[in-house]
Amino acid sequence: MMHIGIYPGSFDPVTNGHLDIVRRASSLCDKLIIAVARNQDKRSLFATEERVSMLIECCSDDINNVEVVSFDGLLVDYCRQKEVSFIVRGLRAIADFEYEHAIALMNKKLAPDVETVFLMASAEYSFVSSRMVKEVASYKGDISSLVPDCVIPRLMKRLCSV
Numbered sequence: 001m002m003h004i005g006i007y008p009g010s011f012d013p014v015t016n017g018h019l020d021i022v023r024r025a026s027s028l029c030d031k032l033i034i035a036v037a038r039n040q041d042k043r044s045l046f047a048t049e050e051r052v053s054m055l056i057e058c059c060s061d062d063i064n065n066v067e068v069v070s071f072d073g074l075l076v077d078y079c080r081q082k083e084v085s086f087i088v089r090g091l092r093a094i095a096d097f098e099y100e101h102a103i104a105l106m107n108k109k110l111a112p113d114v115e116t117v118f119l120m121a122s123a124e125y126s127f128v129s130s131r132m133v134k135e136v137a138s139y140k141g142d143i144s145s146l147v148p149d150c151v152i153p154r155l156m157k158r159l160c161s162v
């Protein structure tokens with residue numbers, strides 16, 4: 001049986017912290033689907049397609065069992081459709097725990113056969129979030145060690161036009 005994992009999120013934009021989780025999670029399964037949530041479009045800086053294409057660009061070099069998609073609706077429905085056996089989420093600090101715990105329990109209730117697996121953020125990225133990256137970039141702070149190269153020009157362009 002093929003073990004398929006799914007890493008869902010907003011990825012607005014992808015950070016080196018996300019990529020660290022992608023690399024580690026992709027070694028735990030036959031295929032890892034990175035699933036960009038469409039339903040948060042209104043609050044996000046980047047359109048879904050752009051979030052997807054940044055992920056494709058930065059995953060193409062070194063990760064060969066990764067697929068990037070976008071999805072609508074309930075994650076667990078998408079998991080069933082794609083025969084996913086586990087959901088991957090990253091945990092940075094205690095602050096993440098409460099939110100992640102609630103989502104994991106709800107998903108378990110909706111789809112008891114799908115497990116949620118948590119990977120601890122690596123120490124060097126445990127302070128990195130898409131929100132902070134956007135904030136620092138908006139004040140022209142240096143984010144070059146926090147996001148993959150392909151994100152920087154897009155972030156600059158997007159923030160200049162806001």
Ligand code: ADP
Nearest residue numbers: 008009010011017018089090091121125128129
């Ligand atoms: P969401 O809006 O679903 O929280 P995010 O794109 O912010 O989407 O995050 C997706 C997942 O990646 C979440 O589980 C989040 O905790 C995790 N994550 C975000 N940043 C990091 C990081 N720097 N290191 C490890 N995990 C992270």
